Amino acid sequence: GIQVEQSPPDLILQEGANSTLRCNFSDSVNNLQWFHQNPWGQLINLFYIPSGTKQNGRLSATTVATERYSLLYISSSQTTDSGVYFCAVGSSNTGKLIFGQGTTLQVKP
Amino acid sequence: NAGVTQTPKFQVLKTGQSMTLQCAQDMNHNSMYWYRQDPGMGLRLIYYSASEGTTDKGEVPNGYNVSRLNKREFSLRLESAAPSQTSVYFCATNFLTRSTNEKLFFGSGTQLSVL
Numbered sequence: 439g440i441q442v443e444q445s446p447p448d449l450i451l452q453e454g455a456n457s458t459l460r461c462n463f464s465d466s467v468n469n470l471q472w473f474h475q476n477p478w479g480q481l482i483n484l485f486y487i488p489s490g491t492k493q494n495g496r497l498s499a500t501t502v503a504t505e506r507y508s509l510l511y512i513s514s515s516q517t518t519d520s521g522v523y524f525c526a527v528g529s530s531n532t533g534k535l536i537f538g539q540g541t542t543l544q545v546k547p
Numbered sequence: 548n549a550g551v552t553q554t555p556k557f558q559v560l561k562t563g564q565s566m567t568l569q570c571a572q573d574m575n576h577n578s579m580y581w582y583r584q585d586p587g588m589g590l591r592l593i594y595y596s597a598s599e600g601t602t603d604k605g606e607v608p609n610g611y612n613v614s615r616l617n618k619r620e621f622s623l624r625l626e627s628a629a630p631s632q633t634s635v636y637f638c639a640t641n642f643l644t645r646s647t648n649e650k651l652f653f654g655s656g657t658q659l660s661v662l
Contacts, residue, residue, distance in 0.1 A: 471651060480653075480656075483650045486649060524589055524590070532643075539589050
């Protein structure tokens, strides 16, 4: 099956700093999504981005499907950005997603 | 508009007991999923239902059964709970067709402990 690797595993930032999270996957995909899990455990969908670039406020994501990676950019980070960021990929039309292990982000005031 | 609702939020079971986790959505989505999340790990798919009347196994189906009761409801049953099933369980939904695969939305989770 598809392997998903996220890096870095942990990241500590000062408020206001920028960061880039990476997701590598081992096979072709037609479904790629980024999620944020806040410290209370809630999972929020950030992007559905199987290819191309999207932006939503301070967050943006780029997927280069031919090179099998996706990047999540966080600009001007805030303490509320803390939590775990997951990349999830799928290669069929079933909707099944394989999750990476996540990147744990801590933003300090 | 509640989105995806899971019950209960917390549950403690003894080994061998059974229970059913409930999930209901009011987003008019056709596909529903059950995931489990273990400490320090990503989510793993247990079962999913691409549409009403269909269910299929995910990555870790052993020890679980599911029922897609109607378009809105998808339940997960543990027939004989084991300590290895201690986890946080998430229900998720999206709209899925042969040509469209949309964002996945999650419920708030059920924290299950099996003693």
